[in-house]
Each structure stands twice: as structure tokens, then as C-alpha cells.
Amino acid sequence: MTAVAPPGGITVVPVRGLPEVSAGDDLAGMLAEAAIAAGLADGDCLVVTQKVVSKAEGRVVALDEADVAARRRLIEGESVRVLRRRGDLLITETSHGFVCANAGIDVSNMPDGTVALLPLDPDRSARRLRDVLRGRGVDVAVVITDTFGRPWRQGLCDVAIGVAGLRAVVDLRGTHDTSGRSLAVTEMAVADEVAGAAELVMGKAASVPAAIVRGLDPAWFGPGSARDLVRPPSEDLFR
Amino acid sequence: MTAVAPPGGITVVPVRGLPEVSAGDDLAGMLAEAAIAAGLADGDCLVVTQKVVSKAEGRVVALDEADVAARRRLIEGESVRVLRRRGDLLITETSHGFVCANAGIDVSNMPDGTVALLPLDPDRSARRLRDVLRGRGVDVAVVITDTFGRPWRQGLCDVAIGVAGLRAVVDLRGTHDTSGRSLAVTEMAVADEVAGAAELVMGKAASVPAAIVRGLDPAWFGPGSARDLVRPPSEDLFR
Numbered sequence: 001m002t003a004v005a006p007p008g009g010i011t012v013v014p015v016r017g018l019p020e021v022s023a024g025d026d027l028a029g030m031l032a033e034a035a036i037a038a039g040l041a042d043g044d045c046l047v048v049t050q051k052v053v054s055k056a057e058g059r060v061v062a063l064d065e066a067d068v069a070a071r072r073r074l075i076e077g078e079s080v081r082v083l084r085r086r087g088d089l090l091i092t093e094t095s096h097g098f099v100c101a102n103a104g105i106d107v108s109n110m111p112d113g114t115v116a117l118l119p120l121d122p123d124r125s126a127r128r129l130r131d132v133l134r135g136r137g138v139d140v141a142v143v144i145t146d147t148f149g150r151p152w153r154q155g156l157c158d159v160a161i162g163v164a165g166l167r168a169v170v171d172l173r174g175t176h177d178t179s180g181r182s183l184a185v186t187e188m189a190v191a192d193e194v195a196g197a198a199e200l201v202m203g204k205a206a207s208v209p210a211a212i213v214r215g216l217d218p219a220w221f222g223p224g225s226a227r228d229l230v231r232p233p234s235e236d237l238f239r
Numbered sequence: 240m241t242a243v244a245p246p247g248g249i250t251v252v253p254v255r256g257l258p259e260v261s262a263g264d265d266l267a268g269m270l271a272e273a274a275i276a277a278g279l280a281d282g283d284c285l286v287v288t289q290k291v292v293s294k295a296e297g298r299v300v301a302l303d304e305a306d307v308a309a310r311r312r313l314i315e316g317e318s319v320r321v322l323r324r325r326g327d328l329l330i331t332e333t334s335h336g337f338v339c340a341n342a343g344i345d346v347s348n349m350p351d352g353t354v355a356l357l358p359l360d361p362d363r364s365a366r367r368l369r370d371v372l373r374g375r376g377v378d379v380a381v382v383i384t385d386t387f388g389r390p391w392r393q394g395l396c397d398v399a400i401g402v403a404g405l406r407a408v409v410d411l412r413g414t415h416d417t418s419g420r421s422l423a424v425t426e427m428a429v430a431d432e433v434a435g436a437a438e439l440v441m442g443k444a445a446s447v448p449a450a451i452v453r454g455l456d457p458a459w460f461g462p463g464s465a466r467d468l469v470r471p472p473s474e475d476l477f478r
Binding site: 005154157187203228236237 | 242244245247248249250251252253255323325330337338347386389390391392393394395396397398407408409425426427428429431432433435436438439440442447450454455456467468469470475476477478
């Protein structure tokens, strides 16, 4: 790839050519190779879907989807709290603090009779991948994404569940707007917007497990964690 | 702009050079000129922030921010329902069906003592802009965006509040994943992901009111409305 982000703009490029991933695979090495082949360069952000991370980390379990009780036990085991139930659907808070459907357990693109659980520590997975890439001479941020629903709005969006080297939420409070007034609320969830942008090229069925986002504001790079995207329950009006 | 989206990828480019916008201005004409100068081409999606639309449509009212009662009356007047109150913050459902803080009323980048309300019909605003651009020989989709918070997650994201020429939610249900199973839930909120991607280049204080998104899947173009992004209250577990 020789894609150059236009002045002030960004480009998002799919990373293809990753072999099928199984438990114990050196995912960081495989991703590094595919992403560098796709042109990954210093200052980029590499976005990776949760599913390949879960597969490589062995977060795959057998589940007979018809066994409703087993399914419920599995979801509850991955959750610290159930917020809502309706039929088969549970909205729960995972051990990471994420609120999502069915604890993020995923049946798509999985062998029959198996499901993928969320990585135990997606921030750590992101850091590991970032470190491997640095070892190969490429200094980038890494975002691991999953597909979440949300209240009030139809349709799913990809969001960040693991972050390394990127400030997940960029606090522009105190920045002055063009009229000179300070902005009251401008904490942008940059990592989530990056995740959504990457999803536009990764699709759901196209076997593209990663994307390169180029042209992000250099000021956004730095220590970051997906935990910064979790609203403390005490500040949350809907928990 | 000569930016070409890389194969399978997208580019997002800021649109600059828009004069200050006031009530009654021919925003569609001004935006068309600036966007075409920035390289807008057939098959692109033009993303425009709500604020310039509200200004041009005269959706600006005087408000003394210190007058708490007046502020509350204004928010309630723009709302059909109040979901939550905490201190100054009201989470309401607007007449459009959007659930957001303070009915989307916006004080940033506004002259002192004034605030911007949401456009009365942002889909219509998007259609009008799309029609003007078609009249100038450029066939694009248009998305009008605003910055919304969300439960459970820190930080704001831009989302679509007006859509023309783009399917706001793309239903991939029935599409088969790589293992041949049909995907259970894959309605992606494409217009919201496009809005978030555009925000990455528009920023909050950079006076960039629009962006060009190039390289979206041609299958996503077609009749669309931001109403498709509103989850019917009867299906909503958090309303």
C-alpha cells in the first residue's frame, strides 16, 4: 500500500491475507506480517477485530445453541451484572465493564457448535501486538474492536474494547471554540470513532480482520486504555 | 483534491473554505461550491455538521445560559419526553425521535447569548443539499451529523441525524459468513459510522463544517433516512 492520507484527512485500508487463526497461533506475528505487507507505517493505527484475538487466545468454547440453559449460564458466567432480559437477549455488564448483548459472545464466523468469548484483557492483547510491531520497527497505535448495539438507535456500530498507544477519549474541554468561549462538553470517544471507521472497510463477511487507519491527529497518540471508555456506574443514568 | 480511495479502502477529507453562515444563507449553494472545490465526485458521501445547517435555517434562539428556568423550558419545548434529569442535564427524546442530552441544543461556536436548535427536519435538509449537488452534476449521498453521548460509554461520538441517498442501516442478515452459517445480527448503522469517521477530520474547534467520505460500498447507496436509525420505543429496553 502506498496510500497517503490527504492533507488533514485520513485513509482506512483493509489488511488482507491473514491465514485462518487457531488457539495458540502467534497472532501478533501473523498480523504484523500482514499489516506491514499492507503498508503499515509509523503513526498509523492498526485496528483488529475481536474475533481473531479471541480465537488466537483460545477464548472459544463449545456451545449447543439449542441448549438455552447452557447458553444463559455461559453469558452469566462472563458477566458481573444483568441489566435487561428479553427472550433470548440479555444485556449484561461484562467483567471488563462493557455493557453489551449476551456478554459479547459471538457465534458468527465460528465453527458449528462453538462460540467466541471476549478476550480476557483486550488492552493487554492490544499492547502485546503493539510491542511486537515496535520490535519490527513500526510504531503504531492498536485498537481491538467488537460490534455492539446501543439503546435508542437501530443498527450496530463497532467500538473499541482494547486500546494501546492511543488516547481512547480525547478531552477537548477547555479548548476554545471559534467564538472564544470554552467548550463545555467535548470529550470525543476517538477510539470508538476509529473502530467505526475501520468497520466501514472490514465488513462482516469479507474475511478482513484488520484495517490500517492513517492520518489521525498525532496529539491523540499516547497512553490509553479501553477502560477509559467505560462510564463509571455512579455517573451513568442508565445502569 | 485528487485523493483516490485505496483499493477496498476509504478516504475522509475535510471541506474548508466555507464562509461564516447566517440565517437565510444559501447553505446548499455555499457547501456545494466548497465541496466541489475540495474534489467532491460521484459516489462520494458529503458529511455536514448540524450547526451550519441550523444556522442557515434560522434555528438559533436567544438564551441567557444563567436563566435555568428558560433553559429548561427551551429543552422541554424541543422534546416529546424527558427520560432522565440530573442537575442541569436532561436526557430527552426530541420530536425527531432522537434521544440525546438537552434536546441537542448547542452552545459551542455560537455567539454569546444564543444557542442552536436541531434542524426541524434534518432528512429534508440533507435531501435539499443532495438535490442542489445533483443540479451541479455531482451525484452523492449526504449525511448531517451531531455529537451525542451514549449510556455506559465515556466520550461523545458523532452520529447521523439527517440522511439522503444512503441506506442509514445496512441489513446484512441472511448474508452468509465464511463458515456458511447465516449471520444472526448484522444490521450495521453505516450512517453513524460514516458520521464518526468524518468527525475524526472535522474536530470540534477547527472550523471544518463538512467532510468528504470516499470509497463507501456502492451497495449502501439508495433511499435512506435518519428515521431508520431511531429504534422504535416498543423494541427499546432502555426507554
